[in-house]
Amino acid sequence: MSSSKLLKGSLATIVLRLLEEQEKMYGYEITQKVKQLTEGEFKITEGALYPTLHKLEAEGYLTTETQLVDGRVRKYYSLTKEGNAEAKAKVSELEEFLANLQKVLNPKLGLG
Amino acid sequence: MSSSKLLKGSLATIVLRLLEEQEKMYGYEITQKVKQLTEGEFKITEGALYPTLHKLEAEGYLTTETQLVDGRVRKYYSLTKEGNAEAKAKVSELEEFLANLQKVLNPKLGLG
């Protein structure tokens, strides 16, 4: 995420969330999708993405399937059953976090 | 922030934001204020907070003033002029970031 050094720790959640929406995605596709959704604001770096994907796979949340397309290798990732549960868990955890963050950033609205 | 390892990188912004609201605050007070605002959800650890305060001071964004209260030392921090500008900058940077994050988490709303 090169748009700034904000938000370390949300990349795994983003990946899981995108895979809830879309059955199968490959790494490069994820970087492009995030770029598109944020109108170029988030640029996921390979050095962050690939280790994250490998870790999620190692933890049993993702499975892979390699395809050769136009002479290039693509490694498609999809959610396992556990990955599906983890996606839901991580997303709501992140949303709760964001709600709390808003309370701190806008203290007037939360408490006096 | 022990509630999770989410959002590394937002602590300095939180500190600067709180000091926009409240002229002077000391470290322990900041931990308690954040705890109060989030109903106990965010617990800022000393190991994270003090180095952050020292860094912000070293960067010229905060000035300190030590007081002895009830036999205990308190180190009050307040925003410098540059700190004030930095607070505004960091907060809007974070808010833009959060808006983009929402676009990724809720792709349906952003794009098809």
Place this chain on the structure above:
DNA sequence: CAAGTATACATAATTTTCTTATGTATAAGA
């Protein structure tokens, strides 16, 4: 047809920013 850009994977070194553990010290409450 050579060079640059895009696609597609991956890893290593380094940096940033936490957590956890530890240390010092005073005050208040059980």
Place this chain on the structure above:
DNA sequence: TCTTATACATAAGAAAATTATGTATACTTG
């Protein structure tokens, strides 16, 4: 007296990025 709260601080280690590098194929452009 012992535990909890207040109040500071630093050090070791872990987590998660950034930056740099490497490999390889395809497409575009001059």
